[in-house]
Amino acid sequence: MSNPLVIEAVPGTSYADITREFEAPVAALFRAHADPELFARWIGPGDERTEVTHWDFRTGGGYRFVQRDGDGEYAFRGVFHTIRENELIIQTFEYEGWPDQVSVDIIRFEALDGGRSRLVDHSVFPTVEVLESMQAEGMERGIREGYEKLDRMLAGER
Amino acid sequence: MSNPLVIEAVPGTSYADITREFEAPVAALFRAHADPELFARWIGPGDERTEVTHWDFRTGGGYRFVQRDGDGEYAFRGVFHTIRENELIIQTFEYEGWPDQVSVDIIRFEALDGGRSRLVDHSVFPTVEVLESMQAEGMERGIREGYEKLDRMLAGER
Numbered sequence: 560m561s562n563p564l565v566i567e568a569v570p571g572t573s574y575a576d577i578t579r580e581f582e583a584p585v586a587a588l589f590r591a592h593a594d595p596e597l598f599a600r601w602i603g604p605g606d607e608r609t610e611v612t613h614w615d616f617r618t619g620g621g622y623r624f625v626q627r628d629g630d631g632e633y634a635f636r637g638v639f640h641t642i643r644e645n646e647l648i649i650q651t652f653e654y655e656g657w658p659d660q661v662s663v664d665i666i667r668f669e670a671l672d673g674g675r676s677r678l679v680d681h682s683v684f685p686t687v688e689v690l691e692s693m694q695a696e697g698m699e700r701g702i703r704e705g706y707e708k709l710d711r712m713l714a715g716e717r
Numbered sequence: 718m719s720n721p722l723v724i725e726a727v728p729g730t731s732y733a734d735i736t737r738e739f740e741a742p743v744a745a746l747f748r749a750h751a752d753p754e755l756f757a758r759w760i761g762p763g764d765e766r767t768e769v770t771h772w773d774f775r776t777g778g779g780y781r782f783v784q785r786d787g788d789g790e791y792a793f794r795g796v797f798h799t800i801r802e803n804e805l806i807i808q809t810f811e812y813e814g815w816p817d818q819v820s821v822d823i824i825r826f827e828a829l830d831g832g833r834s835r836l837v838d839h840s841v842f843p844t845v846e847v848l849e850s851m852q853a854e855g856m857e858r859g860i861r862e863g864y865e866k867l868d869r870m871l872a873g874e875r
Contacts, residue, residue, distance in 0.1 A: 571729050572845065619796060621777045638777060638796040640809045640819050649819050651798045651809060661798050661807050663821050665843060683843050685823060687730065 561710050564703045568694070573687045577680040579706050583713035585668050585676040589645045591709055592666070599624065601709040604701045607633075618642045622650075637661075645670075660689050719868050722861045726852070731845045735838040737864050741871035743834040747803045747826050749867055757782065759867040762859045765791075776800045780808075795819075803828075818847050 562582070568575035581588050591597045595614040602609055606628050613623040616639065623636035637651040640663075648666040653659070665681040684690040720740070726733035739746050749755045753772040760767055764786050771781040774797065781794035795809040798821075806824040811817070823839040842848040 573731060573841070574844065619779045621796075638779075638798050638809070640796050640811065641817065647817065649809075649817065651796070651807075651821065653798070659799065659805065659807065659823065661821060661823065663809065663819060663841070663843070665817065665819065681843060683731070683821070683841060685821070685839060685841050686732065 561707050564699070564706060566699055566702070568690065571687060573685065573690050574681060574683040575690065577682060577702060578677065580671065580675060580677045581706075581710065581713060582675055584674050585645050585670040587713055588676045588678060589668050591712065592648060593642075593644075595622075597712065601712050602626075602705050604628075604697070605704040605708065615639075616642065660685055662689070719865050722857070722864060724857055724860070726848065729845060731843065731848050732839060732841040733848065735840060735860060736835065738829065738833060738835045739864075739868065739871060740833055742832045743803050743826050743828040745871055746834045746836060749870065750806060750824070751800075751802075753780075755870065759870050760784075760863050762786075762855070763862040763866065773797075774800060818843055820847070 562580045565578040566575050591601060593616050595611040595616075599609040599611050602624070603626050607626040608628075609624050609626050611622070611624045613621065613636070615621055618639060618641050621636070621638040623634065625632055625634045634655040636653055636655065639648065639650050641647060641649040646668055648664070650664055651661050652664055653661045662685065663683045665683070667679045669677040669679070671677055684693065720738045723736040724733050749759060751774050753769040757767040757769050760782070761784050765784040766786075767782050767784050769780070769782045771779065771794070773779055776797060776799050779794070779796040781792065783790055783792045792813040794811055794813065797806065797808050799805060799807040804826055807821065809819050809821055811819045820843065821841045823841070825837045827835040827837070829835055842851065
């Protein structure tokens with residue numbers, strides 16, 4: 560059984576707050592976002608394979624990755640505005656199939672008692688309509704299934 | 718007399734659309750955003766002096782500048798998510814005095830007849846409250862006075 564995924568989005572606004580706890584220390588949770596080989600193992604819905612094609616994980620750096628499933632190929636890219644180890648990632652995010660609709664994620668990492676941790680992602684979309692489209696196209700499922708893979712990875716499973 | 722500055726922000730949303738026309742070709746308008754020496758001459762309200770401390774104007778690059786007036790010093794920084802010459806700049810923006818409140822500007826450049834041009838900046842703030850604070854603290858004045866300096870620069874005045 561996994562921890563609940565909480566997505567709060569006030570109707571009429573263009574942002575969502577995504578909160579999830581993990582049964583792992585904050586340093587391990589952060590490393591799963593910092594290391595491209597680890598990141599590729601959990602990001603995205605369950606049936607996709609991820610290839611990281613660019614990775615420069617530092618303030619001012621950037622990234623790009625491609626996901627493939629039976630239906631096709633989906634590329635995503637962005638820049639890292641701020642990286643603070645074990646604490647904060649601020650990054651842009653764009654699905655190349657929907658060019659110039661760039662969102663920003665302000666992702667906070669918190670240490671909890673008992674070697675546990677919490678992630679809070681304030682995800683800001685360019686308009687209300689873009690957020691509603693992302694919700695309609697399975698944003699919640701993609702996030703939930705990704706974090707379930709991350710749970711298994713942090714527990715030491717392949 | 719300068720062209721009107723139009724700022725449209727629907728109450729309850731966290732973004733504003735800023736539209737301004739210029740009596741100069743789109744290439745000159747874009748260059749005033751691309752060249753750090755030109756940029757420093759017009760950005761910000763009328764009484765501030767700007768020093769560009771970092772400038773890497775390309776997709777994946779970044780920038781930082783410091784403004785000084787009689788009261789103090791204000792630093793701003795961000796990354797360039799997308800640059801398309803004479804057409805589009807997508808960049809993050811942070812006032813270092815209000816850390817981690819990062820906004821995104823999606824700035825479109827349009828050629829108009831008669832050697833004129835139009836700029837449309839879709840400016841996205843992380844929350845409704847951040848946009849309202851920026852409005853209360855003189856966002857409109859800073860933009861208006863900056864573009865009036867840009868008018869004079871594009872007209873060939875110092």
